[in-house]
Amino acid sequence: MHIRAAARRHPHDDAPDTAAAFRRLAALPPGPERGVLRDEIVEAWLPMADRLAGRFRSRGETYDDLRQVAALGLVKAVDRYEPGLGNAFESYAVPTVTGEIKRHFRDHMWALHVPRRVQELRNRVRYAAQDLSGTTPGRRPTVAEIAEHTDLSEDDVRAGQEALESFSALSLDAAPPGGDDGYSLVDALGAPDPALDTVVGREAVKERLAALPERERAILHMRFFGDMTQSSIAEELGLSQMHVSRLISRCCGRVREQVMREGEA
Numbered sequence: 001m002h003i004r005a006a007a008r009r010h011p012h013d014d015a016p017d018t019a020a021a022f023r024r025l026a027a028l029p030p031g032p033e034r035g036v037l038r039d040e041i042v043e044a045w046l047p048m049a050d051r052l053a054g055r056f057r058s059r060g061e062t063y064d065d066l067r068q069v070a071a072l073g074l075v076k077a078v079d080r081y082e083p084g085l086g087n088a089f090e091s092y093a094v095p096t097v098t099g100e101i102k103r104h105f106r107d108h109m110w111a112l113h114v115p116r117r118v119q120e121l122r123n124r125v126r127y128a129a130q131d132l133s134g135t136t137p138g139r140r141p142t143v144a145e146i147a148e149h150t151d152l153s154e155d156d157v158r159a160g161q162e163a164l165e166s167f168s169a170l171s172l173d174a175a176p177p178g179g180d181d182g183y184s185l186v187d188a189l190g191a192p193d194p195a196l197d198t199v200v201g202r203e204a205v206k207e208r209l210a211a212l213p214e215r216e217r218a219i220l221h222m223r224f225f226g227d228m229t230q231s232s233i234a235e236e237l238g239l240s241q242m243h244v245s246r247l248i249s250r251c252c253g254r255v256r257e258q259v260m261r262e263g264e265a
Contacts, residue, residue: 018044045074045089046074069100078093118163125164230245
């Protein structure tokens with residue numbers, strides 16, 4: 001079946017006359033014949049999908065990728081269109097294809113995950129700034145002016161403005177604003193604090209240490225918190241250094257075994 005363009009019956013020259021083809025498609029059962037006719041309809045409307053994709057060429061995505069997304073939207077429109085409702089296919093397909101492209105930008109083009117509400121605030125703030133630019137020559141519209149123009153709160157306007165910078169991300173090797181001398185963003189990244197492991201260890205043994213006899217607790221406190229040597233502890237308590245060494249080893253082994261057993265449990 002050959003589908004011919006009928007420019008006079010549609011607002012665009014890339015709109016073919018497929019009304020009869022859609023009626024036939026709706027009447028055909030699933031099978032090879034229906035698949036061939038469906039493909040012919042999609043191919044006939046591809047110029048329109050390409051035209052819609054071209055509207056978004058300046059937004060950071062390649063035209064080839066936009067064409068693929070638009071073609072996917074066109075296929076969905078062909079599969080969902082019901083000619084019996086009496087509406088022209090073009091009036092149904094245009095918002096379907098455009099919506100597919102916008103969803104692509106919303107879901108795949110942001111370098112950072114931004115909630116949909118914030119994305120919508122970004123668009124409203126961006127369009128409002130463009131509208132107001134002619135009334136505020138020589139300066140940018142203020143937050144208050146944008147809020148009044150959009151009926152948004154000033155906090156929402158600020159959130160939208162922050163999202164304007166979230167569509168793409170800087171490399172960690174890039175210099176921060178105003179930075180020089182080879183300083184880059186990666187130099188500002190933090191690192192895990194080794195003292196955190198000490199905190200975890202202390203909390204894990206606190207209860208076990210409290211259960212030790214008083215003399216053993218005193219020895220461990222002098223050794224690990226008072227930074228005393230074994231000979232100093234022995235002299236302080238009137239014990240031999242060997243005895244102090246055995247007590248420290250025995251207490252530490254007991255506490256370690258209890259903590260490990262509790263962790264496995």
